[in-house]
Each structure stands twice: as structure tokens, then as C-alpha cells.
Amino acid sequence: MSMDHTYKVVELVGSSSEGLQQAIENAVNRAGQTLRGLDWFEVKEIRGNIQEGNIAWYQVKVGIGFRVLDPADLHRE
Amino acid sequence: MSMDHTYKVVELVGSSSEGLQQAIENAVNRAGQTLRGLDWFEVKEIRGNIQEGNIAWYQVKVGIGFRVLDPADLHRE
Amino acid sequence: MSMDHTYKVVELVGSSSEGLQQAIENAVNRAGQTLRGLDWFEVKEIRGNIQEGNIAWYQVKVGIGFRVLDPADLHRE
Amino acid sequence: MSMDHTYKVVELVGSSSEGLQQAIENAVNRAGQTLRGLDWFEVKEIRGNIQEGNIAWYQVKVGIGFRVLDPADLHRE
Amino acid sequence: MSMDHTYKVVELVGSSSEGLQQAIENAVNRAGQTLRGLDWFEVKEIRGNIQEGNIAWYQVKVGIGFRVLDPADLHRE
Amino acid sequence: MSMDHTYKVVELVGSSSEGLQQAIENAVNRAGQTLRGLDWFEVKEIRGNIQEGNIAWYQVKVGIGFRVLDPADLHRE
Amino acid sequence: MSMDHTYKVVELVGSSSEGLQQAIENAVNRAGQTLRGLDWFEVKEIRGNIQEGNIAWYQVKVGIGFRVLDPADLHRE
Amino acid sequence: MSMDHTYKVVELVGSSSEGLQQAIENAVNRAGQTLRGLDWFEVKEIRGNIQEGNIAWYQVKVGIGFRVLDPADLHRE
Amino acid sequence: MSMDHTYKVVELVGSSSEGLQQAIENAVNRAGQTLRGLDWFEVKEIRGNIQEGNIAWYQVKVGIGFRVLDPADLHRE
Amino acid sequence: MSMDHTYKVVELVGSSSEGLQQAIENAVNRAGQTLRGLDWFEVKEIRGNIQEGNIAWYQVKVGIGFRVLDPADLHRE
Amino acid sequence: MSMDHTYKVVELVGSSSEGLQQAIENAVNRAGQTLRGLDWFEVKEIRGNIQEGNIAWYQVKVGIGFRVLDPADLHRE
Amino acid sequence: MSMDHTYKVVELVGSSSEGLQQAIENAVNRAGQTLRGLDWFEVKEIRGNIQEGNIAWYQVKVGIGFRVLDPADLHRE
Numbered sequence: 025m026s027m028d029h030t031y032k033v034v035e036l037v038g039s040s041s042e043g044l045q046q047a048i049e050n051a052v053n054r055a056g057q058t059l060r061g062l063d064w065f066e067v068k069e070i071r072g073n074i075q076e077g078n079i080a081w082y083q084v085k086v087g088i089g090f091r092v093l094d095p096a097d098l099h100r101e
Numbered sequence: 102m103s104m105d106h107t108y109k110v111v112e113l114v115g116s117s118s119e120g121l122q123q124a125i126e127n128a129v130n131r132a133g134q135t136l137r138g139l140d141w142f143e144v145k146e147i148r149g150n151i152q153e154g155n156i157a158w159y160q161v162k163v164g165i166g167f168r169v170l171d172p173a174d175l176h177r178e
Numbered sequence: 179m180s181m182d183h184t185y186k187v188v189e190l191v192g193s194s195s196e197g198l199q200q201a202i203e204n205a206v207n208r209a210g211q212t213l214r215g216l217d218w219f220e221v222k223e224i225r226g227n228i229q230e231g232n233i234a235w236y237q238v239k240v241g242i243g244f245r246v247l248d249p250a251d252l253h254r255e
Numbered sequence: 256m257s258m259d260h261t262y263k264v265v266e267l268v269g270s271s272s273e274g275l276q277q278a279i280e281n282a283v284n285r286a287g288q289t290l291r292g293l294d295w296f297e298v299k300e301i302r303g304n305i306q307e308g309n310i311a312w313y314q315v316k317v318g319i320g321f322r323v324l325d326p327a328d329l330h331r332e
Numbered sequence: 333m334s335m336d337h338t339y340k341v342v343e344l345v346g347s348s349s350e351g352l353q354q355a356i357e358n359a360v361n362r363a364g365q366t367l368r369g370l371d372w373f374e375v376k377e378i379r380g381n382i383q384e385g386n387i388a389w390y391q392v393k394v395g396i397g398f399r400v401l402d403p404a405d406l407h408r409e
Numbered sequence: 410m411s412m413d414h415t416y417k418v419v420e421l422v423g424s425s426s427e428g429l430q431q432a433i434e435n436a437v438n439r440a441g442q443t444l445r446g447l448d449w450f451e452v453k454e455i456r457g458n459i460q461e462g463n464i465a466w467y468q469v470k471v472g473i474g475f476r477v478l479d480p481a482d483l484h485r486e
Numbered sequence: 487m488s489m490d491h492t493y494k495v496v497e498l499v500g501s502s503s504e505g506l507q508q509a510i511e512n513a514v515n516r517a518g519q520t521l522r523g524l525d526w527f528e529v530k531e532i533r534g535n536i537q538e539g540n541i542a543w544y545q546v547k548v549g550i551g552f553r554v555l556d557p558a559d560l561h562r563e
Numbered sequence: 564m565s566m567d568h569t570y571k572v573v574e575l576v577g578s579s580s581e582g583l584q585q586a587i588e589n590a591v592n593r594a595g596q597t598l599r600g601l602d603w604f605e606v607k608e609i610r611g612n613i614q615e616g617n618i619a620w621y622q623v624k625v626g627i628g629f630r631v632l633d634p635a636d637l638h639r640e
Numbered sequence: 641m642s643m644d645h646t647y648k649v650v651e652l653v654g655s656s657s658e659g660l661q662q663a664i665e666n667a668v669n670r671a672g673q674t675l676r677g678l679d680w681f682e683v684k685e686i687r688g689n690i691q692e693g694n695i696a697w698y699q700v701k702v703g704i705g706f707r708v709l710d711p712a713d714l715h716r717e
Numbered sequence: 718m719s720m721d722h723t724y725k726v727v728e729l730v731g732s733s734s735e736g737l738q739q740a741i742e743n744a745v746n747r748a749g750q751t752l753r754g755l756d757w758f759e760v761k762e763i764r765g766n767i768q769e770g771n772i773a774w775y776q777v778k779v780g781i782g783f784r785v786l787d788p789a790d791l792h793r794e
Numbered sequence: 795m796s797m798d799h800t801y802k803v804v805e806l807v808g809s810s811s812e813g814l815q816q817a818i819e820n821a822v823n824r825a826g827q828t829l830r831g832l833d834w835f836e837v838k839e840i841r842g843n844i845q846e847g848n849i850a851w852y853q854v855k856v857g858i859g860f861r862v863l864d865p866a867d868l869h870r871e
Numbered sequence: 872m873s874m875d876h877t878y879k880v881v882e883l884v885g886s887s888s889e890g891l892q893q894a895i896e897n898a899v900n901r902a903g904q905t906l907r908g909l910d911w912f913e914v915k916e917i918r919g920n921i922q923e924g925n926i927a928w929y930q931v932k933v934g935i936g937f938r939v940l941d942p943a944d945l946h947r948e
Contacts, residue, residue, distance in 0.1 A: 028346075028347055028348050028349070028358050029347050030344055030345065030346055030347070030358060030359055030362040031344065031345040031347075031391075032342065032343065032344050032345075033343040033344070033345065033393065034343075034802065035343075035802070035803040035804075035805075035857075036800055036801065036802055036803070036862075037800065037801040037802075037803065037859060038798075038800055039798055039799050039800070039801075040798050041798070043661050044121070044660070044661050044664070045120050045121050045122075045661075046798075048121070048156070049156060050798050050800060051800055052151060052154075052155070052156055053154070053155070054800040054862060055154075056151075056154025056155065057154075062151040062154055063150075063151055064148060064149065064150055064151060065148065065149050065151060065156070066146070066147070066148045066149075067147035067148070069682070070682070070683035071680060071681065071682045071683070072680065072681050072682075073679075073680055074668060074672075074678040074679055074680060074681060074704070077668075077669070077671075077672025077673075077678055078668070078669070078672065079664070079665060079668055079681070083801075085803065087343075088151070089345060092344075092362060105269075105270055105271050105272065105277075105281050106270050107267055107268065107269055107270070107281060107282055107285040108267065108268040108270075108314075109265065109266065109267055109268075110266040110267070110268065110316065111186065111266075112186070112187040112188075112189075112241075112266075113184055113185065113186055113187070113246075114184065114185040114186075114187065114243060115182075115184055116182055116183050116184070116185075117182050118182070121660070122659050122660050122661075123182075125660070125695070126695060127182050127184060128184055129690060129693075129694070129695055130693070130694070131184040131246060132693075133690075133693030133694065134693075139690040139693055140689075140690055141687060141688065141689055141690060142687065142688050142690060142695070143685070143686070143687045143688075144686035144687070160185075162187065164266075165690070166268060169267075169285060188263065189263070189264040189265075189266075189318075190261055190262065190263055190264070190323075191261065191262040191263075191264065191320060192259075192261055193259055193260050193261070193262075194259050195259070197430050198352070198429070198430050198433070199351050199352050199353075199430075200259075202352070202387070203387060204259050204261060205261055206382060206385075206386070206387055207385070207386070208261040208323060209385075210382075210385025210386065211385075216382040216385055217381075217382055218379060218380065218381055218382060219379065219380050219382060219387070220377070220378070220379045220380075221378035221379070223451070224451070224452035225449060225450065225451045225452070226449065226450050226451075227448075227449055228437060228441075228447040228448055228449060228450060228473070231437075231438070231440075231441025231442075231447055232437070232438070232441065233433070233434060233437055233450070237262075239264065242382070274584050275506070275583070275584050275587070276505050276506050276507075276584075279506070279541070280541060283536060283539075283540070283541055284539070284540070286539075287536075287539025287540065288539075293536040293539055294535075294536055295533060295534065295535055295536060296533065296534050296536060296541070297531070297532070297533045297534075298532035298533070300605070301605070301606035302603060302604065302605045302606070303587075303603065303604050303605075304602075304603055305591060305595075305601040305602055305603060305604060305627070308591075308592070308594075308595030308596075308601055309591070309592070309595065310587070310588060310591055310604070319536070336808075336809055336810050336811070336816075336820050337809050338806055338807065338808055338809070338820060338821055338824040339806065339807040339809075339853075340804065340805070340806055340807075341805040341806070341807065341855065342805075343805075352429070353428050353429050353430075356429070356464070357464060360459060360462075360463070360464055361462070361463070363462075364459075364462025364463065365462075370459040370462055371458075371459055372456060372457065372458055372459060373456065373457050373459060373464070374454070374455070374456045374457075375455035375456070395805075396459070397807060400806075400824060413500075413501055413502050413503070413508075413512050414501050415498055415499065415500055415501070415512060415513055415516040416498065416499040416501075416545075417496065417497070417498050417499075418497040418498070418499065418547065419497075419725065420497075420725070420726040420727075420728075420780075421723055421724065421725050421726070421785075422723065422724040422725075422726065422782060423721075423723055424721055424722050424723070424724075425721050426721070431721075435721050435723060436723055439723040439785060468724075470726065472497075474499060477498075477516060490731075490732055490733050490734070490739075490743050491732050492729055492730065492731055492732070492743060492744055492747040493729065493730040493732075493776075494727065494728065494729055494730075495728040495729070495730065495778065496728075497728075506583070507582050507583050507584075510583070510618070511618060514613060514616075514617070514618055515616070515617070517616075518613075518616030518617065519616075524613040524616055525612075525613055526610060526611065526612055526613060527610065527611050527613060527618070528608070528609070528610045528611075529609035529610070549728075550613070551730060554729075554747060567654075567655055567656050567657070567662075567666050568655050569652055569653065569654055569655070569666060569667055569670040570652065570653040570655075571650065571651070571652055571653075572651040572652070572653065572701065573651075573879065574651075574879065574880040574881075574882075574934075575877055575878065575879050575880070575939075576877065576878040576879075576880065576936060577875075577877055578875055578876050578877070578878075579875050580875070585875075589875050589877060590877055593877040593939060622878075624880065626651075628653060631652075631670060644885075644886055644887050644888070644893075644897050645886050646883055646884065646885055646886070646897060646898055646901040647883065647884040647886075647930075648881065648882070648883055648884075649882040649883070649884065649932065650882075651882075703882075705884060708883075708901060736892050737814070737891070737892050737895070738813050738814050738815075738892075741814070741849070742849060745844060745847075745848070745849055746847070746848070748847075749844075749847025749848065750847075755844040755847055756843075756844055757841060757842065757843055757844060758841065758842050758844060758849070759839070759840070759841045759842075760840035760841070762913070763913070763914035764911060764912065764913045764914070765911065765912050765913075766910075766911055767899060767903075767909040767910055767911060767912060767935070770899075770900070770902075770903025770904075770909055771899070771900070771903065772895070772896060772899055772912070781844070814891070815890050815891050815892075818891070818926070819926060822921060822924075822925070822926055823924070823925070825924075826921075826924025826925065827924075832921040832924055833920075833921055834918060834919065834920055834921060835918065835919050835921060835926070836916070836917070836918045836919075837917035837918070858921070
């Protein structure tokens with residue numbers, strides 16, 4: 025039965041020179057390359073890098089939750 | 102006299118599949134459909150839902166302040 | 179279409195002399211008596227009242243989110 | 256029986272040109288005009304507006320808790 | 333010598349339809365299936381899901397600390 | 410007259426192998442053995458100890474407020 | 487030599503029907519009745535009690551620091 | 564056009580032997596002696612100094628926001 | 641040698657009627673008009689102003705860090 | 718049986734002109750002069766005093782937990 | 795191209811009987827034994843263990859960020 | 872008269888390859904090169920940079936308070 029799921033939360037920092045939202049999506053997409061069962065994200069910190077007086081990189085710390093489908097998943101990400 | 106206004110703050114979560122800013126605007130616009138005197142908003146939490154490894158919904162918790170114009174407004178929103 | 183839902187979050191304090199979990203459930207059940215579309219809750223504060231050296235009441239502050247189905251719902255709870 | 260009360264917390268911002276305490280009291284008094292069973296308040300934020308280099312308005316965000324006496328109260332404030 | 337241990341903290345969300353404490357224990361037990369040296373836990377967030385006006389699932393975010401016994405353990409969980 | 414009471418808050422950590430709620434109650438009961446006028450508690454932190462992959466002890470940090478009835482009470486707890 | 491002092495911080499809740507500032511001062515004055523070497527205070531929480539729709543009591547949680555002059559002082563307050 | 568203003572926030576600690584509100588006003592007034600365009604303040608911390616068992620000084624940390632009217636203003640305060 | 645740099649952090653609020661990201665960039669660009677050595681930013685608060693039921697201005701509080709190249713820089717921004 | 722221990726946490730501020738770590742140790746050592754069963758500490762705040770442009774004192778607020786061995790211990794520290 | 799990096803943050807607790815800084819360095823060094831691309835750390839919590847009235851172990855919780863160089867790195871640490 | 876002082880707080884990030892405490896002192900010393908009346912500091916954030924698996928720089932964000940002796944001081948730091 026699917027009751028009583030366990031989820032794991034990993035913390036990634038996505039970066040993008042395009043913008044805030046792209047940085048979030050880069051983090052989520054990167055996680056999706058190797059993890060199954062991604063379920064939600066939560067933004068924890070929005071920062072960035074400035075070069076020559078302009079924003080060079082948005083850097084967004086994101087918690088990403090995914091369902092632990094079997095014990096082997098605990099070793100992932 | 103209009104001095105000493107009172108404001109009420111309601112907490113809404115706007116969602117959007119388009120992006121972070123649209124989710125904020127959806128929350129504010131929804132509030133504007135039934136409340137008069139909306140004055141300011143403050144973002145409290147940025148989360149979202151992931152499906153098939155991509156962000157399906159941005160969900161942004163927003164506090165929205167509006168002026169209480171008469172006692173009946175206290176029953177609104 | 180059902181996309182781009184808006185949710186409202188209300189803050190209730192449930193109390194119970196039986197225990198912590200019952201206080202949470204009392205708050206949720208009370209909300210469910212008059213609100214449709216309850217979706218999630220989040221515990222914000224756990225306190226209680228002591229009488230004669232024993233816990234008399236657990237008091238738990240709970241944020242309860244529900245879907246705003248139509249503008250009239252904004253006037254509810 | 257009166258056990259297991261439920262309380263609702265609403266968030267108001269009271270303002271006053273006279274001072275900090277008056278802003279709190281304005282918020283509580285406004286709530287008292289339409290709500291029964293007010294029980295406690297908690298100060299969440301103290302801000303204000305400056306004009307011509309002087310404080311024009313104190314603005315205090317206050318959570319106000321009141322007892323939900325019957326389901327209809329859930330629609331109030 | 334056993335001095336100067338290093339611990340790793342992983343973040344899991346346990347869920348349970350039975351209750352708050354069972355959700356915590358589900359998270360810890362799941363971690364115990366694949367990790368050695370579990371040492372402590374800390375509750376970070378208590379939330380849950382509501383269906384038909386009743387709590388369907390408690391969801392508790394738990395940080396779980398375990399001793400890193402050898403470098404290979406850094407790849408676990 | 411009984412107006413303008415002063416309360417003192419002490420911080421205890423109750424522990425229990427049985428569960429979260431029992432840990433809170435152990436802290437409150439212990440305080441009640443030597444202090445008069447206990448009035449309220451507030452949960453500040455929920456942690457615990459894991460042994461052999463199972464929760465061995467719940468450890469809950471609790472602030473406990475009691476009325477200071479006379480100056481000598483300031484020396485208590 | 488007076489270098490390397492140690493201070494202890496106790497947490498009191500002062501109350502007053504007159505106002506916020508009086509509640510702070512009541513807490514400090516009460517501490518001063520039995521403790522030597524009071525040095526500073528910090529306001530941690532401003533709450534209060536409402537009766538008949540008016541503020542009946544301001545309740546302010548205050549941390550009060552005092553110098554530990556000799557080991558016996560550690561038993562005080 | 565006056566759209567897209569930028570504001571700067573400075574952090575001052577006002578002190579007063581008279582009281583909490585006077586300490587806030589002292590900070591704002593001091594800022595107003597050299598800065599144009601003061602717009603709002605926000606209280607960040609309320610502390611104070613105790614001498615001979617009585618409050619000698621209220622010390623309130625206040626963030627003060629002012630409009631940056633031209634680049635030279637960035638050098639102010 | 642370039643070791644042991646010191647940075648200063650200033651707090652600006654950028655505003656924009658276009659959106660959240662533009663408000664951040666306005667703040668950073670304004671800082672760049674008069675300060676050398678801008679290095680990073682961190683978003684601290686996202687708020688905004690509502691007029692006629694629509695968002696009129698995004699207002700984002702941003703901490704901006706820049707390298708202090710020589711003592712005279714301490715007087716800047 | 719030794720199960721279900723209760724701990725008390727006291728808050729001390731240790732100071733030292735030598736450094737941060739010495740200030741922590743001074744607080745713990747002072748507590749150890751009159752309290753039995755000290756078990757853990759947690760750093761809550763790192764501040765200090767500056768004189769003539771140099772750090773004169775590190776002041777570190779430390780929570781110190783000790784086991785309550787018998788009711789009389791509740792009167793200690 | 796090296797743009798748009800993703801970073802992962804792991805949480806370790808380093809311990810040391812020598813001191814606070816050594817505990818931080820132990821955590822970072824341990825991470826460096828199995829992870830490539832370590833980039834930054836941030837201290838989240840400073841605690842420790844007391845034995846016989848003296849500090850036996852400093853325990854510092856540290857978030858450590860490292861660049862995710864290829865998908866396989868997501869399985870590391 | 873010296874009553875009712877106003878203080879200004881500036882935020883600096885000191886860095887050091889030697890250690891945590893040296894980074895704090897570098898920030899304070901740098902401030903002391905151009906500011907009179909430095910009075911206290913408070914540590915807000917401890918981070919650092921890692922290179923080749925070792926800590927290269929400690930970076931500590933420090934709030935530094937100094938007395939505003941005359942209006943011109945408001946333009947300093």
C-alpha cells in the first residue's frame with residue numbers, strides 16, 4: 025500500500041545568469057537528472073554574484089523533496 | 102478624520118504554472134475581486150510542486166494588507 | 179480549468195485536555211464544520227495551560243489552508 | 256461543556272500618530288467592535304511612517320485571538 | 333582513537349495517517365534500514381494533509397544525525 | 410491587590426522513552442514538585458536520541474512559566 | 487581583578503494594566519528586589535490579555551542579565 | 564519620472580532615559596538632522612541598561628529607510 | 641597582498657513596477673553608480689504596493705556587499 | 718531507574734578579553750563551580766565590547782544544560 | 795561552458811576536543827576526503843558536550859557546498 | 872549632557888585565512904581606522920571559502936556599533 029511514504033529533502037543551489045526563476049529551475053532540473061519521484065521544492069535563500077556593477081549570477085538555495093521508493097533511494101542524491 | 106486607520110492582513114497562497122511572479126499576482130488579483138482597499142503585500146514563502154522532474158506549480162504564500170473602511174469589512178476575506 | 183488555484187490560510191488555536199494531537203485535530207475539525215476544500219495544516223506553536231501542577235490544556239496554533247473555490251469563499255473563515 | 260475551545264487569530268495593523276501603545280489599542284478596539292470573545296493579543300511587528308523627518312504614524316501588526324463560540328463565528332473577522 | 337567524530341545530518345519527511353509521533357518514527361525507521369550509526373533526530377516542521385475535512389496524513393520533517401564511520405559512509409543517505 | 414503579577418520562565422528538557430507528549434509532561438511534573446504557581450508551558454525544541462536504529466528517548470525543551478508570589482520565589486527553580 | 491565577568495540571564499514576564507512600558511519596568515523592579523548587579527534587559531515578546539474587548543494586561547517577556555559576583559549568586563533567581 | 568525609487572536603510576540605536584518611545588523618536592530625529600527623504604522605520608530590537616536596579620536607558624535598534632534622491636545620497640548616512 | 645579583505649554590506653530597497661527581478665536589479669544598479677567593488681547581494685524581504693487591486697510596485701530589500709579597497713571607501717554608501 | 722531524566726537549561730554570558738572560545742569556557746567553568754551534572758552547552762549569541770578601536774571583551778551567551786538529580790537541584794543555578 | 799553551475803549543500807557536524815575552530819575544520823576535512831569541488835561552508839549551530847564540569851567536545855553543525863560536476867556527483871555525500 | 876546617545880550600526884564582513892577570531896578582529900580593526908567611538912560588535916554570520924578541500928578564508932559578518940558624536944558622523948562608514 026502507498027500509505028506512510030517517506031520523503032528525503034536535498035539542498036541544492038541553482039545558479040543562472042538569466043534570472044531568479046531560471047536559477048530555481050536549473051536546480052530542480054539537475055536533481056531530476058538522477059532522482060526519481062521529485063515531489064516539491066522550497067526556496068530557502070536568494071543571493072547572487074555581482075561583476076562590474078551588474079548581476080552576473082543569481083544563486084538560489086532550494087530544498088527539493090522526493091519520495092523514497094525503496095531503501096536504495098536513500099543512497100541517492 | 103481619516104487618521105489612525107486599521108488594516109487587516111490575510112494570508113493567501115497563489116499558484117501558477119507560469120512562474121513565481123505570476124503566482125504572487127494571482128493571489129493579489131484574487132483578493133482584489135472581493136476586497137476593497139488593498140494596500141500592500143509581503144511574500145512569506147516560495148514553494149512549488151514538481152511533476153515528472155519539472156516544476157508544475159509555483160506556490161507563493163503572500164500576506165495581503167487592506168484598509169478596514171468600516172466594521173463590516175472585518176468580516177471580509 | 180482547475181489550474182492556478184488560490185488558497186487561503188487561517189490561523190486557529192485548538193485546545194484539548196487530552197493531548198497535543200487531539201488539540202491539532204480539534205482545530206482542523208472545527209474548521210471543517212464551516213469551510214469547504216480544506217487542504218493542509220501546519221503547526222506553528224505548541225503551548226498549554228498548567229493547573230495544580232499538571233497540564234490542563236494543550237493549545238496548538240495551526241495554520242489551515244483551504245482552496246478558494248469562488249469569490250464568496252474569501253468571506254469565509 | 257466548555258472544554259476544548261477553539262480560538263481564531265486574526266492579524267490587524269493598528270496605526271496611531273500618538274504612539275506605539277495607542278496603535279496597539281486601536282487595533283484591539285477595532286476588532287472589539289465586531290468580534291465577541293476577544294482573548295489575547297501578540298505584537299508581531301513595530302513599524303511606522305516618517306514625514307518631514309518626524310514620525311507621522313506608528314503602525315503595529317498585532318495578532319488577536321478570540322474564542323470561536325459557534326460555527327458562525329468562523330466567518331467573522 | 334574514537335575522538336573527533338564527524339556526523340552527517342540528513343533531512344527526511346516521515347508521514348503517517350495514525351499520528352504525529354508515528355510520522356517521526358517512520359522517518360527514523362526508514363533511515364535505520366540503510367544507515368549505520370544513527371545518533372539523534374530533531375523535529376523541524378510539523379505539517380499534514382487534510383481530506384474531506386479530516387487529517388489524512390501527518391508529515392513531519394526530521395533532521396537525522398548519524399556518525400560517519402568511514403569515508404564510504406559519506407556516500408550513504 | 411493581585412494586579413501586575415510577575416512570572417518567571419524556566420527552561421527544562423523533559424525526556425521519555427514512551428513518547429513526545431510524555432516527555433513534555435515529565436518536564437512539567439518535575440517542575441511541579443518544587444515550584445508553586447505553575448501557569449503555562451511552551452514547547453521550544455523537539456529532539457531525541459536514537460539507539461540501534463530506534464528512538465530511545467524523546468527530549469523536549471519546554472519553557473515553563475510560574476507566578477512569582479513573593480521575592481523568595483525568585484530563588485526557586 | 488574585575489576582568490572576565492560572568493552574567494546570568496533570567497527570563498521574567500512582567501504584566502501591567504497601565505501599559506507596555508510599565509510591564510517592562512515591573513519585571514525589572516521585581517528582579518531588583520532580590521538580585522544584585524542587574525546590568526541589562528532585552529524584550530523578547532509583547533503580548534497581552536483582552537477582557538470585554540479592551541486590553542486588560544500587557545504581558546512582556548524580558549530577559550534580565552545580572553553579574554554573577556560570587557558562586558552563591560548562581561543560586562539566585 | 565519618479566518611478567522605480569531606490570531607498571537606503573540605515574540602522575541606528577536610539578537611547579532614552581525616559582522611555583521606549585522616546586528612544587525610537589531620538590533615533591529618527593537624529594537621522595532627520597542630516598538625511599533628506601526619510602520614509603519609514605522598523606523596530607528591530609528593544610533592550611536597555613539597568614543601574615541600581617532601575618532602568619537607566621532604553622536602547623532601541625531601528626532601521627530607517629530614506630529615498631535615494633541622487634547618487635550623492637548614497638554617501639549619506 | 642590581497643588577503644584578508646574587508647567587505648561592507650549596505651541595505652537598499654529597490655522598487656519596480658515591472659516585477660520582482662527588476663526591483664532587485666534596480667537596487668544593484670543604483671549601488672553600482674557610486675560604489676566600486678560590488679561583490680554579492682542577498683535578498684532579505686519581498687514586499688510591494690497595491691493600487692486599485694493591482695500590484696503597483698515591487699519593493700525588494702537587498703543587502704549588497706562590496707570590497708573596502710581603502711579606508712576612504714568606508715565613507716561610501 | 719535512570720530513565721526519563723529531566724534537564725534544566727540556564728543562560729549565562731561568559732566574557733573574556735582573550736577570545737571567543739575562552740569566553741565560552743569561562744561561562745561553562747563558572748557554572749561548574751556550583752552545579753552538578755553539567756551535560757551540554759549551546760552558543761546563542763556572540764557579541765563583544767570595543768574600546769579604543771580594539772575588541773576589549775568577547776561576550777558569549779551560552780545555554781548550559783544539566784541533569785536535575787533531585788528536586789533540590791531545581792533551586793540551583 | 796561553465797555557466798549555470800549547480801551546487802549541493804550537505805550538513806555535517808564536526809567535533810573536536812581542542813576547540814571550536816578545529817571542529818569546523820574537522821567537518822570540512824572529512825568532507826574533502828570523498829567529495830570534489832568543495833566551495834564554501836556556513837556555520838549553523840555551535841554546541842558541545844560537558845564532562846566533569848569541563849567542555850569535552852565542541853560540536854559544530856556546518857553546511858558545506860560543493861559543485862555538482864556531473865550527475866554522478868549527485869549521489870555523493 | 873551625555874544622555875540620550877545615538878549609535879549607528881554598520882555591517883562589515885571580515886575575512887582571514889588564519890581563523891574565525893582573526894576575521895572578526897580584522898573587521899573591527901578596519902572600522903577603527905576611520906570611525907571614532909566604536910562601542911560594540913555582534914557576530915551575525917560565520918561562513919568561509921574552501922579551496923582544494925581546505926578552508927581558505929573565514930568570512931564573518933559583524934555588526935559594529937559606534938556612537939554618533941555629531942551630525943557629521945552620520946555620513947561616516
